[in-house]
Amino acid sequence: MSLKSRLGLDSDPVFLIDGTSFLYRAFYAFPDLKRSDGFPTNALFIVLRLLLRLHREEHPQYAGFFLDGPGPTFRHELFTPYKAQRPKTPEPLVQQIKPLIHGVGLFGLTTQVSAGVEADDLIASLCDRFKAERPVVIVGSDKDLLQCLDDNVVLWDPGVKNEKLVTKDVFYQEQAMAPGQWPDFQALTGDSTDNIPGIPGVGPKTAKSLMQRFPSLEALRDNVGMLSPREQKKVEPSLEDIFTYRELTRLRTDLHPDARLEEYRCRQWDQPLLQAFLRQYEFRSLEREMATLAMAEKKPIPVGPLRQGELLSPQSRKSPQEKSPKAKKTENHEPVDANISAGPAGHEGRPTREHIVERMTVLPDFAGKRVGVAVTAEGWLLGVEGREWLWPGMSEEETQELVDALRSASMVAAHSWKTLLAEHAYWTMVSMDRRFDVSLAAYLLQPEERDYSPPALVRRYGHQLTDLVSAEEPASALLTLHLAESLHDSVAQAGFAKLIATLEMPLIPVLVDMEQAGVLLDQHALGAFLDEVQEGLERLSQSIFQRAGTSFNLRSSQQLAEVLFERLGLKTGRKTPGGGRSTSVDVLERLAPEHPIVPEILEYRKLEKLRSTYLEPLPRLADKTGRVHTTFNQLTTATGRLSSSNPNLQNIPIRGEQGRRMRACFTAPPGHQLISADYSQIELRVLAHLSKDAHLRDLFARGVDVHTGTAALLFAKDPEQVTAEERRKAKTINFGLLYGMGPQKLGRELGINQQQAKDFMALYFNRLQKVRDFYEEVMTKAKDQGAVFTLAGRRRTLPDINSRNDNLAQIARRMAINTVVQGSAADIIKMAMIQVHGDEMLRAANARMVLQVHDELLLEVPEAEGQRVGERVAELMASVVQLDVPLVVDWGRGPNWATGHA
Numbered sequence: 001m002s003l004k005s006r007l008g009l010d011s012d013p014v015f016l017i018d019g020t021s022f023l024y025r026a027f028y029a030f031p032d033l034k035r036s037d038g039f040p041t042n043a044l045f046i047v048l049r050l051l052l053r054l055h056r057e058e059h060p061q062y063a064g065f066f067l068d069g070p071g072p073t074f075r076h077e078l079f080t081p082y083k084a085q086r087p088k089t090p091e092p093l094v095q096q097i098k099p100l101i102h103g104v105g106l107f108g109l110t111t112q113v114s115a116g117v118e119a120d121d122l123i124a125s126l127c128d129r130f131k132a133e134r135p136v137v138i139v140g141s142d143k144d145l146l147q148c149l150d151d152n153v154v155l156w157d158p159g160v161k162n163e164k165l166v167t168k169d170v171f172y173q174e175q176a177m178a179p180g181q182w183p184d185f186q187a188l189t190g191d192s193t194d195n196i197p198g199i200p201g202v203g204p205k206t207a208k209s210l211m212q213r214f215p216s217l218e219a220l221r222d223n224v225g226m227l228s229p230r231e232q233k234k235v236e237p238s239l240e241d242i243f244t245y246r247e248l249t250r251l252r253t254d255l256h257p258d259a260r261l262e263e264y265r266c267r268q269w270d271q272p273l274l275q276a277f278l279r280q281y282e283f284r285s286l287e288r289e290m291a292t293l294a295m296a297e298k299k300p301i302p303v304g305p306l307r308q309g310e311l312l313s314p315q316s317r318k319s320p321q322e323k324s325p326k327a328k329k330t331e332n333h334e335p336v337d338a339n340i341s342a343g344p345a346g347h348e349g350r351p352t353r354e355h356i357v358e359r360m361t362v363l364p365d366f367a368g369k370r371v372g373v374a375v376t377a378e379g380w381l382l383g384v385e386g387r388e389w390l391w392p393g394m395s396e397e398e399t400q401e402l403v404d405a406l407r408s409a410s411m412v413a414a415h416s417w418k419t420l421l422a423e424h425a426y427w428t429m430v431s432m433d434r435r436f437d438v439s440l441a442a443y444l445l446q447p448e449e450r451d452y453s454p455p456a457l458v459r460r461y462g463h464q465l466t467d468l469v470s471a472e473e474p475a476s477a478l479l480t481l482h483l484a485e486s487l488h489d490s491v492a493q494a495g496f497a498k499l500i501a502t503l504e505m506p507l508i509p510v511l512v513d514m515e516q517a518g519v520l521l522d523q524h525a526l527g528a529f530l531d532e533v534q535e536g537l538e539r540l541s542q543s544i545f546q547r548a549g550t551s552f553n554l555r556s557s558q559q560l561a562e563v564l565f566e567r568l569g570l571k572t573g574r575k576t577p578g579g580g581r582s583t584s585v586d587v588l589e590r591l592a593p594e595h596p597i598v599p600e601i602l603e604y605r606k607l608e609k610l611r612s613t614y615l616e617p618l619p620r621l622a623d624k625t626g627r628v629h630t631t632f633n634q635l636t637t638a639t640g641r642l643s644s645s646n647p648n649l650q651n652i653p654i655r656g657e658q659g660r661r662m663r664a665c666f667t668a669p670p671g672h673q674l675i676s677a678d679y680s681q682i683e684l685r686v687l688a689h690l691s692k693d694a695h696l697r698d699l700f701a702r703g704v705d706v707h708t709g710t711a712a713l714l715f716a717k718d719p720e721q722v723t724a725e726e727r728r729k730a731k732t733i734n735f736g737l738l739y740g741m742g743p744q745k746l747g748r749e750l751g752i753n754q755q756q757a758k759d760f761m762a763l764y765f766n767r768l769q770k771v772r773d774f775y776e777e778v779m780t781k782a783k784d785q786g787a788v789f790t791l792a793g794r795r796r797t798l799p800d801i802n803s804r805n806d807n808l809a810q811i812a813r814r815m816a817i818n819t820v821v822q823g824s825a826a827d828i829i830k831m832a833m834i835q836v837h838g839d840e841m842l843r844a845a846n847a848r849m850v851l852q853v854h855d856e857l858l859l860e861v862p863e864a865e866g867q868r869v870g871e872r873v874a875e876l877m878a879s880v881v882q883l884d885v886p887l888v889v890d891w892g893r894g895p896n897w898a899t900g901h902a
Helices: 019-029 042-058 074-078 091-106 119-130 143-148 168-175 179-189 204-213 217-222 229-238 241-249 271-280 284-297 396-406 417-423 425-429 438-445 454-464 477-493 497-517 523-548 557-567 585-594 597-615 617-621 656-663 682-691 694-702 706-714 724-738 743-750 754-767 769-785 806-838 840-844 863-878
Strands: 014-018 062-067 110-114 136-139 153-157 164-166 310-312 333-335 357-360 370-376 379-384 387-392 411-414 435-437 519-521 631-633 643-645 672-679 787-789 795-797 848-853 856-862 889-894
Touching: 014 019, 014 042, 014 119, 019 042, 019 062, 019 091, 042 091, 042 284, 062 091, 062 119, 074 241, 091 110, 091 271, 110 119, 119 136, 119 143, 136 143, 143 153, 143 179, 164 168, 168 179, 179 204, 179 217, 179 241, 204 229, 204 806, 217 241, 217 806, 229 585, 271 284, 370 417, 370 477, 379 396, 379 477, 387 396, 387 477, 396 425, 411 417, 411 477, 417 425, 417 435, 417 497, 435 438, 435 477, 435 497, 438 454, 438 477, 438 497, 454 477, 477 497, 497 631, 497 806, 497 848, 519 856, 523 597, 523 617, 557 597, 585 597, 597 617, 597 656, 672 806, 672 863, 682 694, 682 724, 682 769, 682 806, 694 706, 694 769, 706 724, 706 754, 724 743, 724 754, 724 806, 743 754, 754 769, 769 787, 769 806, 787 806, 795 806, 806 840, 806 848, 806 856, 806 863, 840 863, 856 863, 863 889
Parallel strands: 014 062, 014 136, 062 110, 110 310, 136 153, 357 387, 370 411, 411 435
Antiparallel strands: 153 164, 333 357, 370 379, 379 387, 631 643, 672 856, 672 889, 787 795, 848 856
């Protein structure tokens, strides 16, 4: 029975065949199959037999056959080790590819060979294109294709002994997740066949547990504080990398925007040609079966025009006859190759728009015009009034001339104004109200997304574009302009015009200046600290070996487990996903009282992380002057907080002696000081302001320690009677509820059972009723509007807030509170950064910001100006916004970050 009948389909499905997977499987399954002259035919025979079966059982009306092309893909550019461990394609397999393409064409199927992408990407793109029109059957076995499953899409593997048919429902039953979550899941577990690392120690079982609580990597990232300490230690070091891993596993769906179903209509065989081909490769059994089928069908088998071996790239699908003529030379302009970045080719009978770039020799009048700008190695690309021009050269004089001409434009749009400003300071001469940042606008509209590249934005907003522009061009000013014009209206309609004009756009030059300034490393202090850490590691390792009675690899969990649980006889009930005995931090912390070796192992791990994460890598990242330059990311968090990368300086340890020593390695140059200014408990102050809770507002107004005051309220004591343990409990719940902590985690943090934690939360809300009312109000509005907003008007959509899946709904509720409070605090620190950066007094004092870490600003200032600058920075930060409670700023100064830290 055909799949159409078995699945009860109303129309003939489109069969999209992953030729590469079957080709490799066949090659290794029958290695000895050769023609009489020794030519290898094993893969060719098996794949053609599969196609013959497909014809016999399914009678496909539409089908495509897809193969990986030679050379690297965009994934290799994204992640160099991608598939790096794989051996070179065997020559006997390579020899069979051309005959296979020819044979598939004779079987009446269209073959497409990828270039710059993989065959799976072509399949996913066509699946996305056609699934709304008719059912799609993906014929393949690659697990990456599971993400394509949908109500009208199935994955069928007829090449195994017992065929495997996976539908969306079957996938959900087997994996307990939606197909769209599959790339996130694969990013967590990794894929050894593609050399994708994943998170060390996270297997399928742990990954599924995480996905059930956090349905996306974004949700996991934004709620990492909700993980258990053991999970945090696993996940946090890989939080940035897993988004790259997801891009390696997530298939593209944008490669066939104009594909037509008729392109994949199966053609009838030409029996004589096909018979001759099968004889050529000595496939007598296939020849007999083909003849039997032809007789059974009892109809002539004419051949249609063959379209075999069509080469498909993500940049262009143009045939030679579709190439455009050279651009004509015009006054003041020299032609550049008209095919430098051609748009997607049209199909027969459909006009195409050619993308012509011309070289400028004289700048025109841009007054009142909207202009898109992009940077290339040859110069500046300018998109204006439907045409694209190249202003060659990027010297200071040429850039200044261009910027001067653009100052009269009504809009100067760039994909990233941060990139323009980093390229040349002259771009600051374009007034702020005329700048438009495409990626920033897209981020504000959809902060849950991670990819704001031109191709991603065309996939997202392509239906709004007014002209046909290729999303695959490395730099297209005309595409930038079209996106800007579309997003400009969307930003205005969403009510974000003020947010982008007064906060996010003015922040960009602040970030650029901070990145270019960098922060100075004290190489001597780093070296001395590293020596001490290495001595500590050596001392600890010798003591650990002595207590264990043997030496072993301390970095090997398996060897450590053998020592702890076999040689020393310690007991543990915790197992790893692979069935081994766990030596995670939380397991070791519970075992610490049982044997003196365990605290030493925990200390060893702390020192080892310090060495490998900071002390050894940081000096290698410094420039010739000894300064290290981080990148501040404005588009990465849904709450609006900035992040830092390459290196991540926002995760520098801050607590304890090790934190102090680490901060001491960041220093001021001779004759200068570092000033640290830090908001005191800003998130709780925001909560007090938004909730209007009288108790919280009173504590902050009187300058009473908020955790002591909360503990006094909870335990009905005078503040001076509150114990350290009671203050700790109050602090845990004060911050825990802001980050969506539930009773289970609160119980773990406080060392009480879940029911006691529930009772404690009920007591908290009973005593702080306005906080409870505020939480409920946020939830009600989130359910009604599907989104929440910060003080500055930043929006975060919560599509799962009304989900029938209670787990997804709970996560959305936690995100709602966290976003409103933490996002508002992020707005405030950004406002402060803009004020500090633009202050005339600070500029006159030669003070400059070099680092921002959450609620803290770090400035470098001449030593003689330290006191005056510190007072001014604290004043600016405290007055940047008026809340119902005072904003308090703690600040300090000194020769390094540790002594300057408030």
